[in-house]
Amino acid sequence: MIGILIEAKTKCPSCSSIIPINALVSKITCSACGKICNFNLDDWESILGNALEEVPYMEELEGSSSTIFSGNYNYEIVYGRQHPSFRDDKQKIDIDQAVKQIYQGWIANPLTGKKFSVRAVPQKYQLKFPGIKYLFCEQFELLPTSPLTEDQIETKSKIEPVYFNCPKCGGGLEIDGSQRLVNCRFCHASAYIPDDLWLILHPVKTVSRWYIWFDQYDRVFRWEQDLWDGVVDSQNNLYLVCESSNGNFKLVCLNQEYKPTWIKNKLDFKTHTTRGDIKLSLTTDENLILHSYDQDHLLLIDRNDGSVICSIPDLEQHPELKFKYWESVACDIDDSLLVYLNPEKKDAEGYSYYELLRFDLDLNPLPTWPDQKSEKPKWYSWITDLFKRTCGIPYFSGVKNRFEKLKDFEIKINIGSDGNYYFSYYNYLLKYNRYGEKIYYMEIPCNYLRGKVVGDSNGYAYALTGQSDDRNTLIRISPDGQQAETYVDSIKGGGLIGKEEFVLLSPSGYIFLLGYGGRIRVLSPDKKLIFISERSKKDEQS
Known part of the structure; x- marks a missing residue:
């Protein structure tokens, strides 16, 4: 678990005075005018949302700030990754010891004796923000049931009564600041305490740092940007690669509850162009292969912890195997790689084209299509090869059996659970068997395809x-x-799909629909909705 520091403030909607938000509470009273400012769960989503999403990927003592404009308030927030610390001397809090003191609501700094709050997160906030476990160093006065009496709270000085002359009769009135409007005990007139005296009785509160103790692995994974690709293994674990706000990317493994098992966000595999979105493939032992149009190598990733097993190829050992412009990569059921790439070559007419190639996991070349026993005479294959050479390189719509070159780019490859090959291009689909024989070519009835086509x-x-x-x-x-x-x-047609942008299919037939901003819907093999993320739920409400 990690510590998240919070410093937040807003302005009173009544008098525009600064209101420090020094605790996770539902209401704070403006010290200037006495207005009670209420903060609902959506307000707290505005305050904490960026911190909970970004801080887990920061280094210790790294931070950021943001200004949030929401419906009820505008917020200025500082947040970062820091182990909870006593505010008076910056010493780290012993979390285990602090948790033992939750029953009394405070822990004392062993060096200074000063008391600071500690509490478990209230249930309604725990449900809204899974992963938040404990809260430290909140302002005692703001807590609904402060564990200390007024005299024990060291952050609040007891207000001494002051005297104020009635503006009507001049009588001396003793006031303690409990009310802004007081009645004169001499002439019974109502007297309004002026601003300068009110501020003496109610000093302006300052923003103070408080902490969240947070478990990022105990919440359904959410991403705020684009989801680039995903694969699902035989145990229905999801592996996703998504855009990150820091210009890098996140690679994450989600368990069957869609909570992270591991997250990697510092892999040296950055993209450089709009076509460089990172894509995923799954080997037969269910390790991951990362590829990008911008990279000249692949990464083999351990599915258990997200660590890099190796680079494919090892360019230091085999610089001659350096390839560029990987358009699409699919790992076959024999662990060979079927690759569609730009060889940076031109045909006899001077046009660029793409090649369909096959390699082993060391990038040694293999035949694109395996040999097969055929009842046709040898001269038939000779004539077929001659026909290919004389007719030139085809476009997607004119491709024949056992093709190896195409003029079209942005072809997506996927391999079905039955071992057949699916090549998609805009709203067109080609299906081939394992020997390179075309099963069908069709136009799918739609405006466009979203992601790759999958096969059961x-x-x-x-x-x-x-x-x-x-x-x-x-x-x-x-x-x-x-x-x-x-x-x-x-949903508009009475079904289950919202704004999700691509589909995954597990070997056991579960359908995963995913998309931008944390959208997840999971359907059972009989098409029943068994999981929906908060972001996808909002699509149904809009």
Whole structure:
């Protein structure tokens, strides 16, 4: 777990005075005018949202600040990663010892004796912000049930009564600051305490630092930016790569509760162009392969902890294997890599083209398509090869059996659970068997495809599509490509899909729909909704 420091303030909507937000509470009284300012859960989402998302990826003592404009208040917030510390001498708090003192609500600095608050997070905030465990160094006076009496609270000085002359009769009035409007005991007139005297009785509170003790692994994982790619293993663990606010990316493994098992955000594999979004493949032993159009190598990642196993290839040992412009990579069921890349070559007519190549995991070249026993005579394959050479390099729509070159780019490759190959391009789909024989070419009924097409163990293909009426639907395509049906409709059409942007399919048939900003929907093999994230829920409410 980690410590998150918070310093926050806003302005009173009544008098515009600064209101320090020195505790996780539902109301704070303005010390200048006495107005009670209420803070609901959405307000606290505005205050804490950035901190909870960003701080887990910061180094210790690294911080940031933000100004948030929300419906009720505008906030100025400083947040960062810091072990909870006593404010008087900056010594670190012994968390284990502090937790033992929760029953009394405070812990004393062993060096100075000064008392600071400690409490478990209240249930309503725990439900709203999973992962927050304990709160330290909040302002005692703000807590609903302060554990100390007024005389024991060292941050609050007992107010001594002062005398004030009645503006009507001049009588001396003893006031303690409990009320702004007082009645004269001599002439019974109402007297309003002037600002300068009120400030003496109610000194302006200053912003003070308080701390959250936070477990980032005990909450459903959320991301705020784009989700670039994902894969799912045989145990329904999700592996996602998403854009990060610091210009890097996050690689995360989510368990069956969609909480992080591990998170990596400092891998040396940054993108440089808009086409450089990092993509994922899964090996047969369910380790991860990262590739990017911007990189000249791949990364093999251990699925257990996210550590880098090796770079493919080892460019120091084999500089001749340096490749560029990996458009799409799929790890086959035999652990070979099927790669669609830009070889930086031109055909006889001077046009650029792309190649479909196959390598082993050391990037040694293999035949793109395996040999197969054929009943056709040898001269048939000779004529076929001659035909390919004389006809030139085809476009996606004109591709034949066992193709190896295409003029189109942005081809996405995926390998179904049955071992068949799916090549998608805009709203077109090619399906090939393992020997390079074309099973079908079709236009999917939609405006565009969202992400890659996935295939199940029975030969069905599933495509998440965008329709003309701004609906996302999941289309299922028969094994022979002759039928395409709406398998799961959008919410607008009475179905289950919201604004999710791509689909994953587990070997056991679970459907994962994911998208920008933390959107997750999970459907069982019989199409029942078994999980939905908070962000996807909001799509249903909008």
